Amino acid sequence: MRFLRRHPVALALALAVLVSALVPLPELVDAATGSPVGDAQLTRPFWYVVGAPLSDTLDALTFLSLDRAWWFLGSWIVVLVLVAAVRPGSRWRRGARVLIGLLLPVAFAAAAVLLPRPVPRLVTTLGGVTVLDFHSHTRASHDGRHGWTPEDLARWHRRQGFQGAYVTDHNIPFDQNVPDAVIPLLPGVEWSVYRQHIITLGAVDSFDLSPYSRDTPGMVRLFAALHTQGALAIASLPEYWRNHWDDLDAFVAGGVDGFEIVTCAPKALGFPSNDRRQVVDLARRQDLLVTGASDNHGWGMVTCVWNISQQGAHGFADNQVVARPIALVQGDRPAWSAAYSQLWLMLRGLTWPERVSWLTWIALIAIYRGQPKRKGQVGGIGILARELGRSTLSA
Ligand SMILES: [Zn+2]
Numbered sequence: 001m002r003f004l005r006r007h008p009v010a011l012a013l014a015l016a017v018l019v020s021a022l023v024p025l026p027e028l029v030d031a032a033t034g035s036p037v038g039d040a041q042l043t044r045p046f047w048y049v050v051g052a053p054l055s056d057t058l059d060a061l062t063f064l065s066l067d068r069a070w071w072f073l074g075s076w077i078v079v080l081v082l083v084a085a086v087r088p089g090s091r092w093r094r095g096a097r098v099l100i101g102l103l104l105p106v107a108f109a110a111a112a113v114l115l116p117r118p119v120p121r122l123v124t125t126l127g128g129v130t131v132l133d134f135h136s137h138t139r140a141s142h143d144g145r146h147g148w149t150p151e152d153l154a155r156w157h158r159r160q161g162f163q164g165a166y167v168t169d170h171n172i173p174f175d176q177n178v179p180d181a182v183i184p185l186l187p188g189v190e191w192s193v194y195r196q197h198i199i200t201l202g203a204v205d206s207f208d209l210s211p212y213s214r215d216t217p218g219m220v221r222l223f224a225a226l227h228t229q230g231a232l233a234i235a236s237l238p239e240y241w242r243n244h245w246d247d248l249d250a251f252v253a254g255g256v257d258g259f260e261i262v263t264c265a266p267k268a269l270g271f272p273s274n275d276r277r278q279v280v281d282l283a284r285r286q287d288l289l290v291t292g293a294s295d296n297h298g299w300g301m302v303t304c305v306w307n308i309s310q311q312g313a314h315g316f317a318d319n320q321v322v323a324r325p326i327a328l329v330q331g332d333r334p335a336w337s338a339a340y341s342q343l344w345l346m347l348r349g350l351t352w353p354e355r356v357s358w359l360t361w362i363a364l365i366a367i368y369r370g371q372p373k374r375k376g377q378v379g380g381i382g383i384l385a386r387e388l389g390r391s392t393l394s395a
């Protein structure tokens with residue numbers, strides 16, 4: 001009991017890990033229907049599960065929309081700095097804690113973007129399908145990570161279970177044979193035209209974009225121009241949602257081949273479920289493709305979405321968009337609540353092996369921190385082992 005009184009934070013966290021299991025989120029959902037996916041699972045590497053508190057937190061940070069990311073960062077800095085300032089201790093000690101409170105959330109955000117780590121991998125039991133990404137970038141894009149080669153991109157995809165990926169750099173058609181790529185890299189491009197980005201699937205030549213960059217009627221003529229080159233045109237998020245929400249019928253009339261319904265870029269992750277449903281209904285009525293896009297630019301280790309795709313996917317039923325539910329649901333939560341709602345969604349999505357890992361880490365850290373510190377005593381595994389022995393004896 002004394003242990004519990006001394007460690008309220010550990011106790012609250014352990015309770016949250018357990019209580020969140022009563023309202024679990026499915027591992028993967030079909031983004032078009034919202035239902036759990038039966039034919040595909042995520043496998044998590046051993047070290048991902050061993051380090052689950054870190055793995056899950058960094059994943060959850062990667063799946064924040066831009067607004068929510070700012071709120072998350074700001075709120076945690078304020079909370080940690082305030083707690084550090086009011087806790088007793090010498091002035092130096094409090095100063096050091098305030099500094100840690102300032103830097104810790106920033107360090108986590110940087111780790112989510114840059115730290116190499118084990119990642120979940122999608123596996124499907126379905127035959128005759130390919131797990132694809134329809135939208136990703138290399139260093140050739142103006143905003144691609146420096147040094148991010150097509151080979152790096154292919155490795156990033158394969159680690160997560162992709163079997164093929166379209167390379168869609170900004171306004172630079174990709175059509176290369178990359179012999180060292182670990183999965184096939186498919187030809188594509190992302191054109192920037194009038195207040196809209198258009199993902200093009202298939203090999204095309206560069207051409208003058210100015211006729212498509214003046215107004216909406218001009219922009220939608222791009223689709224027919226791409227068809228004459230044998231390519232497909234997919235409307236990208238967040239642009240059609242932010243800039244062309246009332247023009248979607250014009251997109252369809254102009255011959256658009258499909259719409260992204262999940263895009264993992266922070267700017268696009270705010271896309272609300274209601275709007276997603278409307279686009280899915282439109283695509284279903286018109287038999288258009290719906291796609292998921294990692295929109296990877298070389299930053300971030302995990303995707304929030306995969307496509308389970310039939311050969312030569314062309315219509316609504318040919319491609320299943322499979323997403324991490326946290327990435328979809330978080331866009332419906334108020335931005336100001338990100339500091340706790342993102343963590344709660346993360347906990348609801350844990351598998352049981354991850355929950356066991358969380359509880360073990362919480363117990364180990366609480367026991368370690370509960371050690372009275374004596375002069376000259378070195379911390380570490382020795383103390384931990386002694387205390388574990390004592391807890392077992394007194395239990
Ligand atoms: Zn992009």
